Amino acid sequence: MSVQFNTQNILRRDVLALAGTGVVAVSSIGLFAGDAMADPAAVAKAIKDRIGGKKSMAGNITLELPQIAENGNTVPIAVEVESPMSSSDYVKAVHIYAEGNPAPDVATFRFTPDSGRARVSTRMRMIKSQNIVAVAEMSNGKVHMVKNAVKVTIGGCGG
Amino acid sequence: MAKARVKAPKSVKKGEVFEVKTLISHKMETGLRKNKKTGKKIPRKIINKFSVTYGGKEVFGSDWHPAVSANPYVSFFVKASASGPMKFQWTEDSGAVTEKTVNIKVT
Secondary structure, eight states, X not given: OOOOSOXXXXXXXXXXXXXXXXXXXXXXXXXXXXXOOOOHHHHHHHHHHHHTTOOEEXXXXXXXXXXXXXXXXSEEXXXXXXXXXXXXSOEEEEEEEESSXXXXXXXXEEEXXXXXXXXXXXXXXXXSSEEEEEEEEETTXXXXXXXXXXXXXXXXXOO | OOOEEEEOOSEXXXXXXXXXXXXXOOOXXXXXXXXXXXXXXXXXXXXXXXXXXXXXXXXXXXXXXXXXXSSOEEEEEEEOOSSEEEEEEEEETTSOEEEEEEEEEEO
């Protein structure tokens, strides 16, 4: 598989350095020079646009991600929401957002009572270490949210 | 457009919740990469929509953005109601649709 997000060594070094020091900011060199990047504020705005003024709650939602992702091109991610998935009480949708990618949106998954279980697994791209946010919209209007941090060591050896 | 694969159980008991795994070969070109020789951006071309119907009703739907990895993999769950076709549809930015159908046998 070809490298989709970046192959430039300069950015790779950056990411490795960042993973080591835990610094969150990243310089805008590399492939995305001049491009806008998402940040926590952009994700917060995307979520607000999606759910309106509703308040989100913690709990009932689990985000499964590796703590350290060696290859940012394909990071496994799974979201599970606790719900009876009955016709009167089910999970309508799960939205995934990335705080450090070029754009905040990752994907939206829609469920129905016929889903039986509100769980979805996929693979996503991460350009650098960042927080991933999952938001679940329930049929009763409630919103649940969870946030996990992932360290990305593109092409590294898990250091 | 692309080669798609679906893995679902051959037969399930009525009321059982079973997992369906899907995979499609696609580059998912983000629109942010540059051609190294010309310096020009490679235009975006991704699958932006994936939906699944079972018994004529949508049981799983999704909207994808460029942050979804190349060769997108998705697995999800469905509750067995009645025997019938489960239809999968992947829609690309260009409007091209890849379809696949598997028959679910409910006992």
